[in-house]
Amino acid sequence: MSLEFIGLRRRFGEVVALDDLSFAVPPGQVFGFLGPNGSGKTTAMRAVFGLVDLDGGSVRWQGDAVGIAERRRFGYMPEERGLYPGMQIQRQLEYLCELHGRSPADARRATAHWLERLGIPERALDKLESLSLGNQQRVQLASALIHDPELLILDEPFAGLDPVGIDDLAAILTEQAREGRGVLFSSHQLDLVEDICESVAIIDRGHLVAEGNLEELERQGSRRLVVKVEGDRDGAWAAGIDGVTISRTDGGESRLVLDDGVDSQALLATAMAAGPVVRFDFERRRLSEVFREAVQ
């Protein structure tokens, strides 16, 4: 059971925001939603909450079209953060929790829990505007989590956070996924996505260009080999071998890209013939490489 984007289409005049976008976000996973600026991530996320009129396609949750009842079971953190600056934090969170269909008692309990969990219980009666930006961000996160959502959709949640805030948020997202919730978030911080996501979808100009388990995506494509042969700082031993491309040399290590037909054992033998081989590792593609290739 998952959140499914099925053939979403939306144009704004001449600009194509969503172009037959389809992918699924499975439950129990942290799912990264990637794409260049203006690729349609925010539009797709807004479409989940009915905040965008679609020209075509639909968003489904557990097989059914997403309506207001389903949306209330989702947690949302929009890209442009926003709460009531002059409203008491406790009252604000309780209000938003009740707005998502929870009882006042649930709202009180959840507010107390999340303020404690995020380390700001003593600020419950303060107005939001009196908090530091970092703590305001924590309250914003609490507003997405306060009603115990089945699915979390967060647009650039790590933007503007300090390293400690990033670690805290990453831990919470992982914890939420471990408890069985779906977690979809967009980000340009690919290292971070690589660390905490199990799957990603990459879109460009509103169209899906890559999707799947992160490890599988990183394994796809040409094999990559890191070889260090003592005495050969430029990787000259590999030059001219059919099907082998030296992508980079750095500190005596050569990064090679192998075509499908290249025999790695034969390559090892060639390297050993050139000198003592101190490193011979297959290397997965980094997410940043997957991303660049996908959106080129």
Next chain:
Amino acid sequence: MTAVLITLGVVVLGIRIWRHRYAHKTLRPEGEGAEGDTRSRRVRGDVELIARREVHERTSSRVFKIGTLVVLLGVAAAVVIPVLNKGATPVIRVGVVGPTTALTRPTLLDTGKAQGVKIRIIAEHSTTAATRALRAGTVDLVLVGDNHLDVAQAITPSDNSTLATYADSVAHYLGVEGALRGDGVPAVRVGAVTAAVAGSADDLPITGLAPAHHKSANLITALYVLILTYVLLTQYGTWVLMGVVEEKANRVVEVLLSAVSPLRLLVGKVTGIGLVALAQAAAIVALALALGAAVGSNLVKGTAPVPVVVGLVWLVLGYAFYCWLFAAIGSLVERQEQVQSVAFPVQLPLLFGYIISFTALAASSPSTLSEVLAFLPPTAPFVMPVLFALGQVAWWQVVLSGLVTATATVGMARLAAVIYRRAILRTGRAVKLKEVLRRETPPLPA
């Protein structure tokens, strides 16, 4: 009048109780009120929840408290200062013609004294001269030979003005004294031993040179209601507009719309603001009436209850119609600095309706234009109460116009919800209305 005061009082009390419940609900210790808590938000509804927040946040803000206090002080001053400025006591000039008894003068003076009115007695040499003085306004009341009283304008039983009250009392005292004399009873000053009883058979007749102006109280009331309607609709419309702009400017609206529909959010918002507005309007009217009654202001004496009620109903209808317009306009605005410029086009029909109504009121005879405007929703809240007060429209016309406005309000609400939904998430610059209506909005941020 009592009914109006009670109604207004109930509205204010209701708001206070509601707000009190909301405030305590969120601060109750955990575990308490479990029974109430089992009622889900679905039962109470999104609209109530949103409206509660509006009511609580607005009424607990310092700006609102100070603003309301200033308005109430202003109203109090407007009621009290004219009374204080009138001097020590009002003066009634009584022209006296023909033979009178020795008791007449003390009766005239003491009756005035008992009512807190200073009496100036002016001897007129003939009935003709007295009538001329009455027409010219140099005397307010003429006593003709202890036989009858003349006033410029006939007095109706419901007239409780100072002059009417005094004339009725004098007519009673002098009438009874005359009757006693006729029965051979020694001269007794009736006013010294009994209170005036209106409608006694012995009362002297009071004749008006001109027929009673039945609608004078209605006209005064209509004027008050017209001014109140214009000021409050402008004020409360601006509250709605600012409320929408605030939620758009601080971006909280995207969070809200992820959980509730734009229509419900709007309905909750305008309901909450409307309730606060109604409470404030009720407080203003209640204070004005109560204070007016306490200090003996003509504000209360000249107020007719039915036009007040009709005016207040139209105030509510007017708010219901205009609040959507202000909300829709607010969703187009990017920053609070732009509020004045976008609010102006909406305020034009308000101003137009006010001016047309004021003109009709001043002329006491409505033009064909105002008769038409009384049925158009943007101007009906101003024009219809005035035409009603002038007696130019029947009840069914008032009801028909109300139904037209209510129907138009439904349409306006739907249109506003569409505009709001399409414009409220557009940030970065002010949104043009035609862009929203064409649905061709610029690309969303990445």
